[in-house]
Amino acid sequence: MNKILKVHPSDNVIVALTDLKKGEVLALDGESYTLTEDIAAKHKFAARDFAPGDEVQMYGVLVGKAQNAISRGSWLNVFNTKHAANPLTVKESTYQWLAPDVSKYENATFKGFHRSDGSVGTANYWLVVPLVFCENHNVDTLKKALTKALGYETTTPYQDKAEKILAMIQAGQGSEILQTELPSTPKKKAASAVFPNVDGIKFITHQSGCGGTRQDAQALCGLLAGYITHPNVAGATVLSLGCQNAEESILIQEIEKRVPGFDRPVHILNHQTLGGKDDIIDLALKQTLLGLKEANELQRTDAPLSKLCVGLECGGSDGFSGISANPTLGYFSDMLVALQGKVMLAEFPELCGVEQNLADRCVDRPTAERFAHLMSTYSQRATAAGSGFDMNPSPGNIKDGLITDAIKSAGAAKKGGSSPVVDVLDYPEKATKPGLTLLCTPGNDVESTTAEVGSGATVVLFTTGLGTPTGNPIAPVVKVASNSKLFNKMHDIMDFNTGGIIEGSESIPAAAERLMDFVISVASGETTVKAVLNTQDDFIPWKRGVSL
Structure with missing residues (x-):
């Protein structure tokens, strides 16, 4: 293993690949460097003497300027080096690219979920999302009901461990518990026996949708539309309070903008129109479970690597x-x-x-x-x-x-x-x-x-x-x-x-x-x-x- 590396031929700094000691003499590309101080792995030292204001180059570009004199073999740090970058000038494109040899993968495929818009997903989820933070509680209510009913609950060893530690305390043990090894159970991906072709239901909550600028509401609707129309999503249940900045009409427009004629199921439930909590939760449960039944009909089939994003x-x-x-x-x-x-x-x-x-x-x-x-x-x-x-x-x-x-x-x-x-x-x-x-x-x-x-x-x-x-x-x-x-x-x-x-x-x-x-x-x-x-x-x- 080499101890040091110069990333680009024009660089004037050297990277330590391992911890280096003061006084070490290191050779690289015909040059010899004597370290003036310890250099920790991942850090850089000067490949030449720097005067205040001298440019520091790494990866072949300007990355900083010396703030004071730095001698060859000395550590570069936040006290002697400050950020600097060259200004951008837009020019006509003359860029030429030599692509790598990919003949090994030309006929390679992955098994994905093909959507009617031509995209291919690497997973198959149903999405439950609120248009505004006011509906987060209802999303959580749906999560508790559906994940347990369908077997999507993820098993964790930590409840087991907590119960074992509590039993030790009740048995009179004290600080010796800190030295006790607790067995771990390997994690497994949760799967539903009812809908084996569905990877799960994902419940997203957020703190946006109202009280901010109209631009943020528009951006949120665009983001949520990106998730609802995503190749990895089979359909969505959307909860709306009904009076927020992130309006249902904006979401529908953003969905159409991303996938014209979008045909996967999207159920938008307006709380203020439907009535009480029981009304919106009952309808959401029915529509979501029927949607999962439809999503389960899709299976993975071969797709070219060009379908990956x-x-x-x-x-x-x-x-x-x-x-x-x-x-x-x-x-x-x-x-x-x-x-x-x-x-x-x-x-x-x-x-x-x-x-x-x-x-x-x-x-x-x-x-x-x-x-x-x-x-x-x-x-x-x-x-x-x-x-x-x-x-x-x-x-x-x-x-x-x-x-x-x-x-x-x-x-x-x-x-x-x-x-x-x-x-x-x-x-x-x-x-x-x-x-x-x-x-x-x-x-x-x-x-x-x-x-x-x-x-x-x-x-x-x-x-x-x-x-x-x-x-x-x-x-x-x-x-x-x-x-x-x-x-x-x-x-x-x-x-x-x-x-x-x-x-x-x-x-x-x-x-x-x-x-x-x-x-x-x-x-x-x-x-x-x-x-x-x-x-x-x-x-x-x-x-x-x-x-x-």
Whole structure:
């Protein structure tokens, strides 16, 4: 295993692949470096002497500027290095792309659920969702009634453990309980014997729909329409109070906009029209169970990989994410694009510093201009709120080597590979074009994952270096670890390991092919990801406006 790495030939920083000690002499590409201090794994040290104001380059782009003199072999940190990025200039597209060899997968298929609009789902769910937070309680009431009746309750070992601990306390035991090993029962995916072809009922609640701006209400309806028309959803029960900003008519318009002539069952129940709680719950139970009967008639059949729509996401990133996990997703993305599939790269605050590269990859000038406009508008709003893009790295990011937003962004953008950008979407628009699409979302893990699925992602690939449990109600979220330590330590939430790239035992193309095989298995329902086993049904709409 190599101890250090220069990511790009033009970089003037070196990455530590393992913990390094002061005084160590390290050789790389004919150069020798003597460390002036300890350097923790994932962090960077100076490849040359820096004067105050000198540019710091990594991944071949500007990622910061030295705030004071930094000597060769010294640690780069938040005290001596600050965020910096080059401005974006929109130009005519001259981008040329060499697609990877995908002959191995040209005739590959996955087993999915074919919908009448031509889309193919990787799952088959029924959705229960409120148009406004006032109906959350009724959604919870339906959840308690239906999950138990149909056998969709997820078994958990924790109630068993709590009962055992309580029995020990009642038997007079004290602090020695802390040293007691409690057996764990392996988690299993909940399934219904009544409707075996339905993966489950998903009950979504949220805190939106009224009291905010009309724009937020419109966006919420668009997001919910994206979920209702999603290939992984067979039908939906929608609860409406009847007086909220997120009106039923807006939802219907947004559904029609996404799938003209949409023919899957959608039952919209207006509480104020129907009457009391018993009335709305009784009708919802009847319509939902009849809908499940219809959904159960559909079975998985073969579909080409071009029918996959994959969201690319990262959270809890570390200094290895941009070297192992994200480039693996990038190579995977290029493979899927070459196979005429769809991929989505989101999290616009985490594209700060690599805008020029992405704009240059846009298929035409209008596409690049829309990207530039959305980035600029979002950045200005963030600055006006007192928190610019440069404040994006979290304490965990910084602790593990991502000391500027541009360093984080340059690594995060690797998820998008090198294929042309065919479209740029604002939240919560739907992805429609084969190829790489940029989707404007926050960097927040759940908000961004929620948005990608709302825009059509049937599988989400989520990289992490620190461990993030994020999931989604209707799309499998594959957790990709950037390092083996994390993968082994948090095995209960991790699905796929790219640590071999850091250790030198696996190449990025080999890891990407292994990931493609894994995704096919997940999309076919043969492999259940940990987020599904853990019922990690995270859902947060992006609220851009203020509360009124």
